[in-house]
Amino acid sequence: MVNSEVSIPHIEPQNGQSTAGIRRSAPWWRSAAIYQIYPRSYADGNGDGIGDIAGIRARLPHLRELGVDAVWISPWYPSPMADGGYDVADYRDIDPLFGTLAEAEALIDEAHELDIRVIIDIVPNHCSDQHPLFRAALEAGPGAPERELFWFRPGRGTAGELPPNNWTSAFGGPGWRRVTEPDGTPGEWYFHRFAPGQPDFNWDHPDVRAEFETTLRFWLDRGVDGFRIDVADCLVKDPALPEYVDGGPVPWADQDGVHEIYRQWRAVLDAYDHEPVFVGEVWTPDPVRFARYLRPDELHTAFNFPFLQSPWDESALRKVIDSTLAEHAPVGATPTWVLSNHDTTRHVTRYGRADTSYALDGRRVHGASADLELGTRRARAAALLTMALPGCVYVYQGDELGLWEVEDIPHELREDPTYQQSGGEDLGRDGCRVPLPWGDEAPDAKAWLPRPAAWAELSVREQAADPDSMLSFYRRALALRREQTALREGEFTWLPSAPGVLAFRRGPGVTCLVNLSDAPVPLPDFDELLLSSGPLAEGVLPADTAVWLR
Structure with missing residues (x-):
């Protein structure tokens, strides 16, 4: 195997671009570990079975001990909840279900005191029909x-x-x-590209643009550190409203006019000096068009969905890693690495199936058998892989506990509009949104979606006391990632490796090996074992195991 090096160059502003907000030292988000909070399911602070801001505030020490740099909070705005809060009735307030605006402001301040930045969701493609x-x-x-x-x-x-x-x-x-x-x-x-209760805005209208710039400033003035942009590529539509032809251009997504919007938004962010960041939900499959969203005067980052969708396979993952770094390098953008989120099947379940890939076209449909022990072993190895790659890494709430997809939710309790609008053919996303087990809930506490009884053994309280638990493993990995400069800033170099093994070096100090084959492989000579995702045999790296070596 031929060695190769990939680095992310610094890009100077082009002629005519503003230099406001551009810093010569690496911004915080270039190598951040960011934790996604789905507020309804994170932590319940008032005992009503629904997560809220009080619960997030009470659990900030968990996030601090976990070792993340920032949180991304899914929508907390007033909403009829036709789509889990992504149908927003007021972009500049808090839904009483979650708390008050004053509580949100206190949360931002308290997170900052713990050196945790706060990114919030913004949903610009559509609003609620109650807006x-x-x-x-x-x-x-x-x-x-x-x-x-x-x-x-x-x-x-x-x-x-x-x-x-x-x-x-x-x-x-x-x-x-x-x-x-x-x-x-x-x-x-x-x-309505999504639920009927989510009418799409017409972004050709200047009043829509002005409304959202006001919203950006509203939250930036309250100290938020950035925005995750929901369906960022869908804002602009073809005004001719042509018929969609299967396999042809998509007239409601990735239109050229969307980039003017993000250049205007970037100018708003660059006027603030606390380094706020944009991360876009961009599903555009064309790598060249994807990179356009990441030009120096548009979005800072965008989610790396091809990596999330990749099967547990050495050649597939290497191809995605190579293409990701190649796409981001010309525009000087930072890659992101994510394994799960509130819309996708939890990867412990996915990695335990015969087909370990993920797609939006029905792969969410439950029922495929999953070996959760195998999926957990692979999930631990995948965590070390993602945390060793150059860029920022996202952790979806519950990843650190090794939670699996809950597939036996009673039909009458399902709330995802995907389930309703597909006539039950697609069971939707509720299975990855089941509230977290903390282990100190009241005996009679009920959550808005039922937790599996087996999750009692995966609670934060149980895992915190177990040095071999997934939680303890995540804490060690994130601490090492913060301590080891090579893992945050080092050059990326592929190394020769056995078939089925990913091997690369970060900087001069850390080597990562991931064995995706079905047999042990010899370990190279090393001075120090920094961390392994599972037990090691003498001189070999077992299947579905990853290591960081010095």
């Missing part, structure tokens, strides 16, 4: 300027009874819903 702007559009009627802020169109057919085109919802079914006009008659249709 004042959409309610005003409904009440104003056809042709009113209020409707120009959304995608209202007359229907086709002799009486407008057919939707304007064939665009669909990502959750299943049609992407258009017909409204009843103020006079009680069937009227126009509006586009």
Whole structure:
């Protein structure tokens, strides 16, 4: 195997670009470990079975001891909860389900006191159908300027009874819903890429742009350290509303006009001196077009979904790592590495299946058998892999406990609109959103989604007392990652390795080996074992095991 080196160069601003906010030392987010909090399921502070801000504040010491640099908090805004809070009714307040704005401000301050930065979700593609702007559009009627802020169109057919085109919802079914006009008659249709309760904004309208720039400043003024941008590539649509042809261009995503929006947003962030960051949820499969979102005057980072989707296979993972570094290097962007999130099957389950890859086209459907012992062993090895790669790493709540996908939730308790809109064909995302087990809950405490009884052994209290637990392992790994400069800033170099093994060096000091084969392989000579994901045999690296060596 030929050695190769990949580094991320510093990119100077292009002619005409602002230099505001550009720093010569590496910004904090270049190598950060960021922990995702799904607030409804993280920690319950008032005993009602639903996670809240009080619970997050009470569990900040857990995050500090875990060793993360920042948290990303999924939406906490007022919402009817048609899509778990991603249907926002007010972008500048807190839902009473979670607490108050004053509590959110206190959380930001308390996190900062523990050297933990706070990134919050922003949902710009769509809002709730209860948002004042959409309610005003409904009440104003056809042709009113209020409707120009959304995608209202007359229907086709002799009486407008057919939707304007064939665009669909990502959750299943049609992407258009017909409204009843103020006079009680069937009227126009509006586009919703997701649930019907989530009308899409028309980002060609200047009032929409002004509304969101105000929202950015509202939260930046309160000290937030950045924004995770929901479906960041979908804001701009083809205004001609062409029919979608399977396999052809997607007219509701990755339109060129979206980049002007992010250049405007970046100018807002760069006016603040505490190094706030953008991370985009960008599912664009074209690597060249993906990199455009990461140019120096647009988003700082974007999620690396090909890595999350990759099977547990040496050649597939190496290909993804190589392509990721190659995509990011020309624009000087920082890669991200993530194994799970609130939308995807937990990787302990995925890695225990015969097919270890992940896709959005039905791979969420439960029922495939999973060897959870095997999945856990691979999850530990995958954690060392992600933490050794150059860039920033994300930990989804519960990853540090080794939680698996809960697949036996009673149908009547499922809330994900994917389940509802697919007619039950796709059981949705509730299985990765089951509340965490802390181990100190009241005996009669009930969570909004039921926890498996077996999770009692995976609680934070139980694992904190076990030096061999997943939690203890994550704490050691994140501490080493912070201590070892090579793991944060060192050059990346592939090393010769046996078939089925990933081997690379970070800087002059740390080597990472991951055995993805089904047989032990010899370990190279080394001076010190920094950490292993599982027990080592004499002189060999067992299957599905990773090590950091000096």
